[in-house]
Amino acid sequence: xxxxxxxxxxxxxxxxxxxxxxMVDQLLTYLQKHYRPEDYPVIRAQYADFESRKPFAGLKILxxxxxxxxxxxxxxxxxxxxxxxxxxxxxxxxxxxxFIDWAEQIGLRVIRDKSDEFDLISDCIGLHCDLHPRYGFAxxxxxxxxxxxxxxxPCFNTDGSRIKRxxxxxxxxxxxxxxxxxxxxxxxxxQRWLLFGFGKIGSGVGIRLKAAGAQVEVVExxxxxxxxxxxxxxxxxxxDMTDRDAVIAAVQRATHIVTxxxxxxxxxxxxxxxxxxxxxxxxxxxxxxxxxDKFPExxxxxxxxxxxxxxxxxxxxxxxxxxxxLQNAGLEWILHHPEARGVITPSEEMQEQLxxxxxxxxxxxxxxxxxxx
Numbered sequence: 142x143x144x145x146x147x148x149x150x151x152x153x154x155x156x157x158x159x160x161x162x163x164m165v166d167q168l169l170t171y172l173q174k175h176y177r178p179e180d181y182p183v184i185r186a187q188y189a190d191f192e193s194r195k196p197f198a199g200l201k202i203l204x205x206x207x208x209x210x211x212x213x214x215x216x217x218x219x220x221x222x223x224x225x226x227x228x229x230x231x232x233x234x235x236x237x238x239x240f241i242d243w244a245e246q247i248g249l250r251v252i253r254d255k256s257d258e259f260d261l262i263s264d265c266i267g268l269h270c271d272l273h274p275r276y277g278f279a280x281x282x283x284x285x286x287x288x289x290x291x292x293x294x295p296c297f298n299t300d301g302s303r304i305k306r307x308x309x310x311x312x313x314x315x316x317x318x319x320x321x322x323x324x325x326x327x328x329x330x331x332q333r334w335l336l337f338g339f340g341k342i343g344s345g346v347g348i349r350l351k352a353a354g355a356q357v358e359v360v361e362x363x364x365x366x367x368x369x370x371x372x373x374x375x376x377x378x379x380x381d382m383t384d385r386d387a388v389i390a391a392v393q394r395a396t397h398i399v400t401x402x403x404x405x406x407x408x409x410x411x412x413x414x415x416x417x418x419x420x421x422x423x424x425x426x427x428x429x430x431x432x433x434d435k436f437p438e439x440x441x442x443x444x445x446x447x448x449x450x451x452x453x454x455x456x457x458x459x460x461x462x463x464x465x466x467l468q469n470a471g472l473e474w475i476l477h478h479p480e481a482r483g484v485i486t487p488s489e490e491m492q493e494q495l496x497x498x499x500x501x502x503x504x505x506x507x508x509x510x511x512x513x514x
Contacts, residue, residue: 161220165192167247168217171210180459182502183466183495184214191222196473198223200260205229205268206281206465207450208236208244208251211458215465216249219263219472227252227259231268235450261472264296266428276479279471281464283341283403284428286484295481297471300341302487303514304467304495310345310512311505312460316449317346317399317426318353323451324442326422328353335395337431338402339365339377346401346426347377348511358391385412392416399424400431409433424448459504463495470495 169188172181191197202224206212220226227250230241245251260275267280267288279297280286289296299305318328332355336347339361350357358378366379380387389412392398398421400408406429408417414435417423423441425431430445438444449455470491475481496514500506 164248165217165221168213168220171213172217175210176458177504179502179504180457181214181462183498184218184462186498187218187466187469188221191218191469195223196476197261199225200476201225201227201258202472203227203229203256203259203262203269203272203274205231205234205263205265207234207265207455208240209453209455210237210240210243211454211456211461212240212465214458214462215263215469218466218469226250227256229268231255234265234268235446235455237453261475263468263472277475277481279468279475281468282428284405289484292483295475295478295485296483297468297475297485297487299464299468299471299487301484302467302492304463304487304492306341306345306512306514307499307505307509308456308461308464309341310348311508312345312456313342313401313426313449314345314347314349315460316452316456317424318349320426320443320448320451320455321424324448326442328355330354330356332356332396333394334358334397334399335360335391336377337361337382337398337400337408338427339368340401340403342403342426343401344368344372345512346399348372350399351375351377355397358395360388360391382411388412389416392421393419395421397422397424399426401426402431403427403429404431405429406433407431409435463499463503466495467492 197219202219204226206215208228208230216226230236230251230253241251257272262269262272262274262278264278264285265281267285270288277295279299280289281299283300286298286300328350334350334355334357336343336357337360339359347357347359358380360380360382363381380391393416408431418440425441425445426447432441432445442448443451467487
């Protein structure tokens with residue numbers, strides 16, 4: 142027989158288990174209803190693994206991924222793995238209001254302010270770098286990792302992986318095309334695009350635009366010149382970002398301009414504004430406002446927010462699920478390496494374990510060759 146206090150605790154634990162099971166079931170049901178198995182094979186494998194091992198049992202995790210329905214795939218393995226998950230909804234980060242309503246209805250905790258109560262933080266653009274988790278962080282983005290260079294806790298650098306190229310190159314390029322279409326713009330051979338940046342995101346944008354028939358010139362550092370000559374869709378004309386006259390001339394002959402540098406405010410700091418405001422369509426595809434404060438919101442499509450974030454699904458799940466799984470795996474890595482400090486690069490072994498699943502089962506298996514994976 143249970144004593145009264147024992148009965149109370151037993152009943153609470155039972156209720157908590159039932160609520161946890163129901164939440165996992167609702168997340169899994171949503172994914173199964175809206176996506177094909179080949180759209181998220183890595184997440185399915187991670188879900189099965191974490192559910193059996195419970196690596197996060199009893200741990201409080203703060204999740205700062207932009208809140209859209211496809212991010213359910215990221216949350217599912219963590220919750221199935223025993224985590225007490227809290228979603229961060231802070232002003233300035235893109236989100237889908239319908240998802241937040243749905244998440245709260247099924248019992249997911251959503252906070253709108255910062256709180257220093259967590260064991261692990263799954264961060265995005267360095268939003269929570271000022272907090273003090275018990276174990277450490279896993280950062281999703283390139284722009285956010287700089288906040289953790291001198292961290293006294295480990296920070297798993299998801300962006301410092303080959304895997305992130307799937308999202309950045311294939312997924313964001315696809316999101317750009319779909320975002321333009323949402324605003325009534327098509328890509329065709331009559332257009333002259335000027336692309337700022339040719340890293341993981343910019344290269345994918347350039348490949349998608351050129352594959353759609355557009356003419357594309359690229360503004361980049363001279364050290365990137367060789368990469369512009371060795372792409373699956375041929376060579377891209379190169380303009381040195383430090384040659385202001387050449388850049389301004391390219392801006393003036395462009396019909397469309399897109400920023401993909403991952404550097405906030407870079408255009409305002411580097412070039413005069415007037416040449417950019419001569420009738421060109423201005424677009425941002427970076428995580429932050431790359432045009433800067435000298436450009437009014439009305440001058441840039443989607444008010445300077447990355448154009449794909451106007452979509453219900455900014456990046457298709459099939460392009461982002463492996464990145465989600467890698468960041469989740471990074472959180473577990475931190476638990477097993479309490480001695481680590483500062484920025485941690487994902488190991489090749491960890492990445493290959495996930496990539497093998499995509500190559501074998503993923504809907505994007507044939508596209509991986511475009512980015513050398």
